[in-house]
Amino acid sequence: MNAKCGNVKAAEQVFNGMKSKSLSSWNGMISGLDVHGEVEKALGLFSRMVNDGLEPDYIPFVGVLSACNHADSLELGRSYFTSMIQRYKIYHKLQHYGCVVDLFGKLTFDEVEALTETMNVKPDGAIRGSLLRACGAQGQVELSEFFSQHLFELEPDSTGVLYDMDEEWKECALSYHSEKFAIAFGLLSKPRTTIRITENLRVCRNCQSATKLIPKIFNRDLIMRTVTASIVLKMAIAHVRIAGNKHAIK
DSSP states (O other): OTTTTTOHHHHHHHHHTOSSOOHHHHHHHHHHHHHTTOHHHHHHHHHHHHHTTOOOOHHHHHHHHHHHHHTTOHHHHHHHHHHHHHTTOOOOOHHHHHHHHHHHHHHOHHHHHHHHHTOSSOOOHHHHHHHHHHHHHHTOHHHHHHHHHHHHHHOTTOGGGGGGSOHHHHHHHHTTOHHHHHHHHHHHHSTTSOEEEEOSSOOOHHHHHHHHHHHHHHOOOEEEEOSSOEEEEOSSSEEEEETTEEEEEO
């Protein structure tokens, strides 16, 4: 709960103080560390869990593969992904594929193609969005158009296809993004307290840029938790934990 609310230090204190740790508590702590950019801690905690004799299920591998993605650690990510079946007999799910497609796509497109051809589940909009970004990163223009069309068919409201829109249409589409309404509601209903937002989708760049201005304008702390990261914005300086790094926004 503390990790989800943005207080990962409190979550660590509670976790370390537990005399008996269940598998779900290990899973929650690994995921919480990853979301808050503590990549090395997340991977180290997974190793500690295994060394303590606990048999992982599919859940901690989502956090572990996500951490590898945030750290751009291709070899380590490939190793964990392979070990799921070879060592632990755990079948890959959409969440695992999403992490490794995102990771591989940033570094090698050939491996992404091979992976998608052998997937045992049907790709969803998130994976097609990762494929779209991989195409852009690797200069695969024709495939980018192909995946863009399929993504739009799956998710007409996806921000992944906004780059091809006319500016007027883009402005209209972005005006409906729910995090903006949540922040506005928080500003109106919770004066002088930290605003905590949980978003179940990726936050587009436009909304990220707008969100970074909120602490300066309204003198409020803001924590936004997304599917890939936790963004911690302070009143004086905004610290953004994304992809395992901590950046100061001036």
